[in-house]
Amino acid sequence: MEETLNLEDILDVIKSSALMIAIMTLLFGCIAAFGTLFFITPQYESNTQILVSQSQQSEVIDNQDIQASLQLVNTYRDIIKSPTVLDDVIQNLNLEESTEAVSNKINVTNQDQSQVLTVTVTDESAQRAEDIANEIGTVFQEKVTEVMSVDNVSVLATADVGENPAPVSPQPVINIAIGLILGLLVGLGIAFLKAFLDKRIQSEEDVEKYLDLPVIGTVAKFK
Template identity: 55%
Template sequence: MNETFNVEEFLKVIRENFKLIIGLMILGGLIATAITVFLIEPKYRANTQVLVSQSQTQDTITNTDIQASLQLVNTYSDIIKSPSILEEVSENLDLKYGTVGLSSMVDVSSQNQSQVLNISVTDPSPYKAEKIVNELAEVFQKKIPKIMNVDNVSILAKAETGENPQPISPKPALNIGLGIILGALIGLALSLLRNILDKRVSTEEDVQKYLELPVMGTVAEFK
């Protein structure tokens, strides 16, 4: 009985405060929209791929060569984000970022047991992201023979920005949805708080609930 009563009471609170809850949901959605449009800077991502293979001077590929290349993938991921590589990229493109700032824009990843490195750069400008990631791949390919004494890196695909690049963030639908949900939760919290603090006895049910007394009669409301 107590569980049913609690559910009924909860639904009653929602009905009595329906306009408040809906209003806060709309307000939450509008605030989230404003923040997304005016305060959050869009970010774009450009991607390129490089292949770590056997030495280009070799005519045949052995399983040992492939395993050696796989072991180098993690090392090469660190080299791509090393200061020596990033400094040259920054100088070549005359960037305002230091090596630390540029490193935070770069992400290097690879699939398990893959010789392919995926390099991505995130920037507020899609065209700048494209230039940086392509330059990064070229500088890396050029400097590897000097660093590792082996020429085994080739660029598989360069980044290309389309006519209508789409930002990876922010995500308007997600942000607006979260704003609406947050507004609903605030509305429910305020409604429940108001119901708890309101100790007025205004209905027959309130008399029986709070005073535990039988109702002998009621007085009609005159307007």
């Protein structure tokens, strides 16, 4: 006889294993909270904005100058993360990190058709993230003149993390929520696996359901 699982069966499985499901949910939530608080190092972000404009020697701004600046944005993004800039940043700030390690902390973005580059630095120290971001802006402004022979870059906004910066990661609420959901899914999985593997007949309803036979009598259990 082919077994079918209806809503009533699902509710019975959940009801019979409710305690185990609750324990698994809380256990995974606690693991997520413990791991977030004690094993994940907080990370801070700091941003500086760099404006790519027309040449400072030009007195008239036209559409051709703007389009030329926009075309240079991708090139400038690569230059910012290149050893040409980062080696000087590391040396000026006396950082004990490799160029590749510092480059991995940097994310350079810009909105579509925008001449503003946003340099975001992520670091375990909020102050160090601010220092690196500001130093990148300073060094890049100097280096781009040498590398590209242009003077169309200026720092629009310096990085400032403030007096009491908040870490951008980890996010305890999200991590704990993920832990709770994962624990719930694991608990449900174990409950349904247990019910699927348990082939014992334990009640009159099971006899009628699985054997398709009528129950004509029962024998009481004596102690």
